[in-house]
Amino acid sequence: MxxxxxxxxxxxxxxxxxxxxxxxxxxxxxxxxxxxxxxxxxxxxxxxxxxxxxxxxxxxxxxxxxxxxxxxxxxxxxxxxxxxWLPEAPPTPGTAERLGRELAVLHANSPGAFGAPWPGRIADLPLDNTIGNDPWPHWYAERRLAPYLPHAAPHLGPAGIRLLERVIENIDTLAGPPEPPSRIHGDLWSGNIRWTPDRAILIDPAAHGGHRETDLAMLALFGAPHLDRILATYQETRPLADGWQTRIALHQLHPLLVHVVLFGGAYRTRTLTAATEILAIG
The missing domain is CATH 3.30.200.20 (Phosphorylase Kinase; domain 1)
Structure with missing residues (x-):
């Protein structure tokens, strides 16, 4: 048909x-x-x-x-x-500032638990949305990092996999202060923002109850337009915990692993660099 x-x-x-x-x-x-x-x-x-x-x-x-x-x-x-259909327009400082405020409001609407009540997907890959009562560091390690290691192993090699295993083993000391579950987009790279004449609209989510720093780290991963204005109004609306900048690489590690699985060794260096940065803050 x-x-x-x-x-x-x-x-x-x-x-x-x-x-x-x-x-x-x-x-x-x-x-x-x-x-x-x-x-x-x-x-x-x-x-x-x-x-x-x-x-x-x-x-x-x-x-x-x-x-x-x-x-x-x-x-x-x-x-x-x-x-x-969403009409497209160039991003502006004003629409970026509105996005920062609205993203902070979205994240403040907690779903009450990490995960989501449906099987997740990110690109062509399954995404484990199992709802859990564990603190976020354990949920992230078990649901967002560990499942991709076997598929990434051919590209990362034994030493690379061991580096990522060390991140998982030390996740409690690397994840920062506890945060309540936030309603997050989950795959918020710049290509999943549709800039319209008066606001930004988020598309193609991998939505779940997660850590709010994940969406902000994803915005930075491939360079969202006017990111400084998005972050500024986000901070004005709902300030982030101290040290959030040092944890960006931790939150980027999941999408980087996804890219290794999907696209191969081209993302090896960036993934291992992120893991090394994470361990350096522990």
Missing amino acids: SVTSELGELLGVPARAVVDLEARHSWTLHRAILADGRDVFAKVADDQAAVLTAEAAGLDWLRVGSPGLVPRVLAVDDRMLVLP
Whole structure:
């Protein structure tokens, strides 16, 4: 069935025009104008229903904490996720400052536990969202670091894996002061921010109850626009614990491991550098 037909069947409104945008990982992206005039975005994934249902669940869950910060899910089934089309504009200091404030508000809306009540996904990989009562350092080590070590081992080598195991063994002394669970995006690199004329909208989450420093570290990993303004208004709204800058590498270690698993040895040096930086603060 074509994307045009699928959209019409899923939404109950015919699609007048569909533009194919690009392919990423195991899915394709499309823009469509519906017969009722709505402009929508569709992600289509064959045999990847878990990706679509996890994204839809994460968006709905994040909207509980900040309704305007993520798009509303229009429809989802085993092959397609449909969202409103978001008009794009260059990021500005003003929209970055608004993002910092709204992100702080989102994080303050605690889900009450680490994890999430649905199986997670990040890109094509499973993400263990098992809800746990352990403090965040143990949850992070067991759910976000350890599961990726076997798959990263061919690229990191024995010495690299041992370095990461040392991070896990010393996680209690490296993680900083306790924090309550925060409602976080979970994969907040710059490509998952859609800058619109009046605000930033967060897309494609790996949402879960986690540590708020994780989202901020992810913003820094690949360089979000106007990051200094995002951090400044975040701090004004909900100040971070002392020493948060020294823990950035700890929170970046999970996405770096994911990149090693997905893309191989190109991320080896950066991953091991992050692990070395983390251990140096212990």
